[in-house]
Each structure stands twice: as structure tokens, then as C-alpha cells.
């Protein structure tokens with residue numbers, strides 16, 4: 571895996587520090603390309619079943635609720651809550667060292683699906699299970715924009 575990689579933004583959107591390896595990014599495939607295309611446009615989409623109306627995630631070829639093959643990528647509200655989380659203090663590779671401590675969380679979307687993501691926009695110690703969050707987008711490279719979640723404004 572030594573293919574040349576394009577320049578990549580650091581965690582704050584700036585250039586990565588000299589000598590820091592580039593972080594691994596998702597590689598879209600046929601099953602996930604619509605998700606990543608929407609994320610580049612700052613839209614969060616999930617597969618929704620035309621027959622039973624339920625959302626699911628990760629993408630599958632059949633609805634996990636009713637086995638229908640009639641699925642459509644559908645925009646979500648971007649609202650959800652923290653289902654579970656952990657605070658990462660030891661980076662899994664030098665590429666993430668500048669980010670620690672950071673929060674990796676499972677967010678339960680208002681539409682039902684759960685997804686693994688990061689919580690940004692607040693101190694790690696402020697994150698709580700059940701905390702209301704909304705989607706935000708980090709442009710990690712020219713091709714990949716990552717959906718992350720930040721605390722939702724109190725209504």
C-alpha cells in the first residue's frame with residue numbers, strides 16, 4: 571500500500587505538521603459512494619426502505635427490517651443523541667497524535683440508525699450518554715468529508 575496520496579488537511583483543516591504521517595481515510599466503494607458524495611455536499615444520508623419506511627446503517631443490499639430490496643438513500647435530520655462513547659487518550663497511530671484526547675462515539679440518529687463518529691465542539695469531559703448532538707462536517711481531504719457530531723444548541 572504505497573500508492574501516492576494527495577495532500578491532506580490536518581484536524582483543524584490546515585496542513586498536516588511536517589513528519590506526521592497522513593491519516594487513513596475511508597475509501598468509497600459501490601455500496602458507500604452515495605454516502606460519501608452526500609457528505610461532500612454536507613448532507614447526511616442513510617439507506618431507507620421504500621416498503622417498510624425504516625432507515626438502517628451500515629448500507630446493505632436488503633432491508634434488515636423486512637428484507638425488501640427497494641432501498642433509497644434518504645436525507646436525515648442530522649439530529650441524534652450520544653448512545654455510547656469513549657475518550658481516546660493514546661493515539662492509535664502517530665497520524666492521530668495531535669488530536670488526543672478526542673471522543674469516539676456511537677450516535678443514535680433521530681431516524682433510528684446508529685453510526686460510529688467523533689464528537690467535536692466541546693471538551694471530551696463534557697460528553698454524556700444521551701446528550702443531544704447534531705451533525706457537522708470535516709473536510710478531511712479533497713475527496714473525503716467526514717460526518718462528525720457536535721452538541722446541539724438547546725432549543
Ligand SMILES: [Zn+2]
Pocket residue numbers: 619620621622623624633634635636637638
Ligand atoms: Zn424494510
